[in-house]
Amino acid sequence: MDNRILVNDKYFVPYITHDKIMTRVDELAAEVRTEFDGKRPLFLGILNGVFMFAADFIKAVNIDCEISFVKLTSYAGMETTGAITSRIGLEIDIKDRHVILMDDIVDSGITLHHLYHELLKENPASLNILTLLMKPDALQKPLDVTYVGFDIPNKFVIGYGLDYDQSGRYRKDIYQLDEQA
Numbered sequence: 001m002d003n004r005i006l007v008n009d010k011y012f013v014p015y016i017t018h019d020k021i022m023t024r025v026d027e028l029a030a031e032v033r034t035e036f037d038g039k040r041p042l043f044l045g046i047l048n049g050v051f052m053f054a055a056d057f058i059k060a061v062n063i064d065c066e067i068s069f070v071k072l073t074s075y076a077g078m079e080t081t082g083a084i085t086s087r088i089g090l091e092i093d094i095k096d097r098h099v100i101l102m103d104d105i106v107d108s109g110i111t112l113h114h115l116y117h118e119l120l121k122e123n124p125a126s127l128n129i130l131t132l133l134m135k136p137d138a139l140q141k142p143l144d145v146t147y148v149g150f151d152i153p154n155k156f157v158i159g160y161g162l163d164y165d166q167s168g169r170y171r172k173d174i175y176q177l178d179e180q181a
Helices: 018-036 051-061 110-120
Strands: 005-007 010-016 042-047 066-076 079-088 098-106 126-134 147-151 174-177
Touching: 018 051, 018 098, 018 126, 018 147, 042 051, 042 110, 051 066, 051 098, 066 110, 098 110, 110 126
Parallel strands: 042 066, 042 098, 098 126, 126 147
Antiparallel strands: 005 010, 010 174, 066 079
């Protein structure tokens, strides 16, 4: 049985099921709840890819918190350009706040590294990084990622908010590029 999907001009195969994602989201939420309950953290999501993860995570963490988003881009197609463009900036004062940066995937780390160091200039009480997926072998910038859902190989993935040229985000499972196709 062929369970591949076609997105634009590439085939992808199932990689992480929605059930596994939700189990891991609940585990991450429990970790964060233990550390930040009573501190009213600010979760700062990086759009567009984080929207599904952020929604599920915020429901699961179930503590008094605030959520906001920024939009930074550094991708074109399946490759990072290395150039970071801000589409929507931070509009909240984070001085003395506990800030948790949320991303769907840490790939090269270029975007997060840039944003992390920009946010440090605003003097938050603490600054942590939470990501659903991390590709340790693709990392080009040093990052201390506090909370990681899944370490994955350096292969292209879509679904659960992740896209290929703006397609495939809506899928509830995560799919990996079929390199056999």
